[in-house]
Amino acid sequence: MTGGSEGAQERPVDWGDVRRCFPILDQEVSGRPLVYLDNAATTQVPECVVGAIAEHYRRDNANVHRSTHTLSARSTASLEQARATVRRFINAESAEEVVFTRGTTESVNLVAAGLAAWHGAGFSAVASALEHHSNFVPWQQQALRAGGSFAVAPLTEGGDLDEVALVSLLESRPRGIVALALVSNVLGTVSPVARLTQLAHERGWLVLVDAAQGMRHGTVDVQAMGCDFLCFSGHKMLGPTGIGVLYGRRGLLDELPPTAFGGEMVEEVSGERSLFERAPLRHEAGTPNYVGALALAAAIDFLEGVGREAVAERERRLLMRLEEGLRALGRVRVLGAPRRREGVISFTVENAHPLDVAVLMDKRGVAVRAGRQCAQPLLTEAYAVDRVVRMSPAFYNTFEEIDVALDCLERTMALLGS
Structure with a gap:
């Protein structure tokens, strides 16, 4: 932040x-x-977000990325404009680093399941003791299923992450991913994620930041943070429920195995195999919540309008x-x-x-x-x-x-x- x-x-x-x-x-x-x-x-x-939802259903509603008719083109344009708005809001390098999900929970589970499938028994995760269950249980459960390792980084007496203990954990375990809350949903602790990310990267670890509680409390800049993944939910920042974002560095998202399968996320399908699209489509199986995405963009515009x-x-x-x-x-x-x-x-x-x-x-x-x-x-x-x-x-x-x-x-x- x-x-x-x-x-x-x-x-x-x-x-x-x-x-x-x-x-x-x-x-x-x-x-x-x-x-x-x-x-x-x-x-x-806010009323402007409610209005954006209503106006889309009154005028433009049609499935995205699938048809050549005018309403579908409008819906698709609104979805991709929303993706561009999110990219600007978090200062991602590319809109292709923005995946729309149902919320922070689905975003974390997508990364956890993908990395566990990627690394197998070598899967290793560390979560801070500040984490919401959504950024704790997925790592714990994927580690158990993969036969990997999971550890919890403790806190200081005041309620900040103990950085010395975190470094000790990272240096004593197989390299993997660190899960960090930007802002604790219980204590309100703001973690210095840019510094923590640097500490993790120096030791060969990836970092995922749960920013669900932090998106209203200042500017969130993923490039300044240096994190590999970042997640947040629309309903905690003036948007509707059922829409969220997974930011991931482009190379990682392209390599991360998809965890849900269906339409739109495939490039080629035959009886013998399926080839998957590049990010973000490879991680957006089925019809995305395009109305939720444009409503989230309206919420972002509102926040930026206030300042x-x-x-x-x-x-x-x-x-x-x-x-x-x-x-x-x-x-x-x-x-x-x-x-x-x-x-x-x-x-x-x-x-x-x-x-x-x-x-x-x-x-x-x-x-x-x-x-x-x-x-x-x-x-x-x-x-x-x-x-x-x-x-x-x-x-x-x-x-x-x-x-x-x-x-x-x-x-x-x-x-x-x-």
């Missing part, structure tokens, strides 16, 4: 105007104004206010103190079950998440807790909503304490 030139805004952002692009936020839950603080799970979708660094700075300030308020409350234990935190903060309340906290807060209109956050190894092994409450503001939230949420939590704690 690196800073960009768009940090210097010509004029201040009118956050009220931005918020009005999300009419779902203007409603009541249980008779109280909705305060939506579950953005790490799914962000809301990526303006969005990131707004979210940093909201999270700072939230963390300061949580630490001021008695009985609250905030997990981790990483060098840099973005997007999310998780905590427990003394003598209160996280699910009870979340349910009671919802009764006052405040939407938070409670549970294991799809990160059981992190919670149980690093922090000795089973479940947590998680709050994750987005740029369309307000500072007043943060105060409302903190007041709601304090009232909830008093109720549970009684």
Whole structure:
């Protein structure tokens, strides 16, 4: 994650105007104004993205890459323009390095299965202890199936990846791939992926970055990172569900064995053999979610229109206010103190079950998440807790909503304490 030139805004952002692009936020839950603080799970979708989906279905809808008629040509052009938009957004060298998937989970599984098939018993993977299950379980399971090796890189006391321990793991095992979260979905830890990638490459390892939680929090530049693969999901950055991206360096994507088979991804088929297309088509079997792709492009255009660094700075300030308020409350234990935190903060309340906290807060209109956050190894092994409450503001939230949420939590704690 690196800073960009768009940090210097010509004029201040009118956050009220931005918020009005999300009419779902203007409603009541249980008779109280909705305060939506579950953005790490799914962000809301601006009207322009909804409109892009509707307009395509009204005017241009037809299958892509398959027909010569006008509607198909329009659909195909929209899909490939979306691919070009994603390429620009992450600064990939070529649009052919952008594969559309159903989301981060499918992207990681595609790479894990492909590499395991490629390397067989020599397959080796290391995941950090920060990982979401989607960037942990696929590597673990493919290693088990291939008879390879899988290891977990531990954390420092504050919740950052222990770089010394990571290097030790890389130097003591067969070369393979390192799986790293750009931003932890539990602690909000921002990992220095460019430096970690360099450490891995110097020892002959590939690197995959799970950027699902990091795409709104500044400029993501895959060339600056130097990573081999990067994955993210549309629904965590104002897009619809069911669309995601796998970035991979062109040479790797062309060599990576496909893991799904069907139409469009083949170059030649006979009774004896099949030859596969080059990337990205070799990894996009069947009809792609072309409407999801163009909607993701519309979400990217929206983010860039607001200003990526303006969005990131707004979210940093909201999270700072939230963390300061949580630490001021008695009985609250905030997990981790990483060098840099973005997007999310998780905590427990003394003598209160996280699910009870979340349910009671919802009764006052405040939407938070409670549970294991799809990160059981992190919670149980690093922090000795089973479940947590998680709050994750987005740029369309307000500072007043943060105060409302903190007041709601304090009232909830008093109720549970009684």
